[in-house]
Amino acid sequence: MDEQPRLMHAHAALGMSGHPGLSQHILDNTGATDGDGRKQDIGDILQQIMTITDQSLDEAQARKHALNCHRMKPALFNVLCEIKEKTVLSIRGAQEEEPPDAQLMRLDNMLLAEGVSGPEKGGGSAAAAAAAASAGVGPDNSAEHSDYRAKLTQIRQIYHTELEKYEQACNEFTTHVMNLLREQSRTRPISPKEIERMVGIIHRKFSSIQMQLKQSTCEAVMILRSRFLDARRKRRNFNKQATEILNEYFYSHLSNPYPSEEAKEELGKKCSITVSQVQHCPNIAPTIVSNWFGNKRIRYKKNIGKFQEEANMYAAKTAVSAASVSAHGSQANSPSTPNSAGSAGSFNMSNSGDLFMSVQSLNGDSYQSSQVGANVQSQVDTLRHVISQTGGYSDGLAANQMYSPQGINANGGWQDPTTPSSVTSPTEGPGSVHSDTSN
DNA sequence: GCACATGATTCACT
């Protein structure tokens, strides 16, 4: 009900802030009801406000002091506060509460998961280990792993340094603004709530900067991670010797080219995979060997013809080795296992039956024979000779046995792929598809 | 630059 007089007091207060004489002038005219007169007053007030900048600082301070000491000041100030509370705050009130930023939460979670934010656990080794695991690599301390860890630590350090800087700047700025507002609150109505809101605005601004920092950090981690994984994925060509060893094993176990874990490890060692491929990560050798055998089986099966020559070559090598070992009085024709070959450390003699099958396919299978040249045929003859000398197989047996090419059965699979060739059964009889035994 | 070979990865299946 008493709104009108209060508003008029407010006008008076406005004037007071600029000029003490002016306030008196307004106060003297509070009873005026003439509209033109009021406009004239406002014009005067504005005019005087405009001239404030011309006044010296000392003079302004003196007037400010006089204002603060004015007997009407507290009452007028309260009125101003009340008016402001009813207008400005009510306008802003609606847009206060914001939902928690989902993107920021995602970034925080990711940084936490990657070991960038949160408590330090060896420079994010957990994340590095996870990355390594996802790359199909054991938790061994490979060079790439430590490199990844070092770089992640670097990112972490930069992130925390920058974050600290931002927080410090935010706090400094907030303190500064709060002091300023508190100072100003003596001369103009600034409620604690308003200061609080201002602090909130400042924090939001700074948190948006923080979010950019977090985004950049996430990007950096992603790039690092992808590079790390790419490095693990990077293919490495085996050297010739390694390929030969693997091929020898493959073709000498053609009927069942599924090396046991032991055999894989042994092959890994023999192939020097531990040196050229996985010197920092020796446990991966069996995996690499598995990869190689997996690829070999598939590709061999897909295109047997293409691999025939290779098969012959390795069969010949195996046969020659068999012959030489036989000549030295060893048990060349015994169905020893690749790993039990022990002293010689060779897989060559492990499965002469497979070799035999290679020969069979060359000689008996029309599909095979159509693809071999005269030189291969002569090689076959040589092999037969070698085999007969080693007491391996008779021509009669060879003629009676019809095998699908290289041990692949009618279904397109190898016989009993679940049986590791390193445990080739010596009890397998002559009638068996597998002709490991030498009877 | 291209084709090819081949190691590695992924996914579905058993």
Place this chain on the structure above:
DNA sequence: AGTGAATCATGTGC
């Protein structure tokens, strides 16, 4: 868990 098949990605030779 091991495997086959498909696919990707890269090294190599021309």
